[in-house]
Amino acid sequence: MIIRRANNLGKAHSDTLTLRCHFAFADYQDSEYVHEGRLRAINLGSMRPNSSYRLGPEKNLDIVTWLQTGTLWTKADNFSSNHLYSGGLQLINAGTGVCDMEWHSGADGASFIQFWFMADTEGGLPEQEIRAAFPKPEDGSFRIIASGFPEDDPEELGIIEDNAPVKLSARSRLLYADIPAGEGAAYQTTPDRDLYIVVVSGEMILNGENLSCGDGVMLPQTQNVTIIANCETVILLCDVSV
Numbered sequence: 001m002i003i004r005r006a007n008n009l010g011k012a013h014s015d016t017l018t019l020r021c022h023f024a025f026a027d028y029q030d031s032e033y034v035h036e037g038r039l040r041a042i043n044l045g046s047m048r049p050n051s052s053y054r055l056g057p058e059k060n061l062d063i064v065t066w067l068q069t070g071t072l073w074t075k076a077d078n079f080s081s082n083h084l085y086s087g088g089l090q091l092i093n094a095g096t097g098v099c100d101m102e103w104h105s106g107a108d109g110a111s112f113i114q115f116w117f118m119a120d121t122e123g124g125l126p127e128q129e130i131r132a133a134f135p136k137p138e139d140g141s142f143r144i145i146a147s148g149f150p151e152d153d154p155e156e157l158g159i160i161e162d163n164a165p166v167k168l169s170a171r172s173r174l175l176y177a178d179i180p181a182g183e184g185a186a187y188q189t190t191p192d193r194d195l196y197i198v199v200v201s202g203e204m205i206l207n208g209e210n211l212s213c214g215d216g217v218m219l220p221q222t223q224n225v226t227i228i229a230n231c232e233t234v235i236l237l238c239d240v241s242v
Contacts, residue, residue, distance in 0.1 A: 001207055004033070006214025009044070016051030020044040022198075022216050036218050037194035037240040038170055041116035044198075044214060047072075047105040059097040062117040062168045064146050065090045066176075066236065068200060070110030076101040079128040087133025089145055091166040095124040113198060115238060117170040120148070129166040136178050140229075142187050142237065146174035173239040179204070179229035186226045189239050195219040196240070202233025 010021040010028030022042040024030045035041070040061065047053060047070070055063075065072070065084070072084040077098050084090055092098060103112075137143050144152050148168035168174075177185045179202075189195070197206070199215045205228045211217060219225060221242060227235065 001209070002218040002220075003209060003211070004216040004218070006212070009214070009216075012043075016048045017053050018046045020214065022196075035118070036196050036220070037242045038118045038120070038172055039115070039194070039196055039238050039240045040118050041114070042196065042198060042216065042238075043114045045110075045112045045114060047103070047110045047112075049105060049107050049109045051105050051109070053103045054101065056100045057097055058094045058101070060119040060122045061094045062119060062146075062148075062170050062172075063092045063094065063101070064115045064117070064166070064174055065103065066113050066115075066145075068111045068113060070108045071106035072110050072112065073104040073106070074102070074130075075104075076128060077126065082130045084130070085133065089131040089134070089166060091129040091146060091168070093119075093124065093127040093169050095126040095169070098126050113200065113236060115174060117168055117172045117240065119169045120171055120241075121169070124169060131163065131166060134163050134176060140177060140179040140183050140185055142175040142177045142185055144173055145176050146172075148172050171241055175237045175239070177227070177235050177237070179227065179233045179235070181229055181231045184226055184228045186224070187237060187239075188224050191223060192221060192242050193223065194240050194242055195222050195225055196238040197225075197227070198236045200234040200236060203230040204228060204233045204235065205230065
């Protein structure tokens with residue numbers, strides 16, 4: 001178990017944007033933390049009011065943006081423009097290449113977490129998916145919000161759901177949990193998988209270690225994980241191939 005404390009994360013920034021980086025990114029370079037399995041980047045972003053963040057060109061990546069607070073207006077190449085509100089999710093499958101991606105904050109600014117997954121196969125047409133905030137699980141369990149596994153896609157089972165996970169081109173998962181104080185959440189995956197957990201808010205215990213808002217923890221080649229919340233705690237969990 002490798003812990004990345006919030007106050008020791010890397011930092012990349014401009015006049016209007018600050019990124020706290022769990023892995024090497026932009027002007028933050030770190031040979032010790034380049035990526036974890038097929039997980040290329042996790043960036044915690046903070047944008048000033050009425051400011052913008054631009055990326056590109058990128059290809060063969062799944063870029064997932066989860067909005068924590070504020071509002072974002074999104075625009076990328078020939079995709080439709082959309083507004084994201086707190087809890088909303090945007091996926092860009094870069095495929096053969098996306099030249100320009102933009103995020104513009106509203107009057108209250110915005111904070112977001114962005115995950116970059118390396119695609120398992122190269123090519124394919126770029127795609128975009130948008131989701132409003134996912135319903136909060138009543139029992140504090142994990143909910144899959146992005147997945148490259150067909151069995152996680154309700155459409156593959158002939159079911160249509162407004163809150164279905166966005167579809168990754170990588171065989172990876174991104175999961176969300178809002179755990180009540182004093183309760184726990186467990187997750188089990190298959191062998192030869194790496195897990196990475198980000199504490200969005202609150203405080204949790206994992207293997208006897210306390211983790212707080214902004215902290216991250218890598219769990220290489222881990223099949224089972226159980227988290228106990230000291231107070232109401234929101235976490236995001238990545239499940240990726242080694």
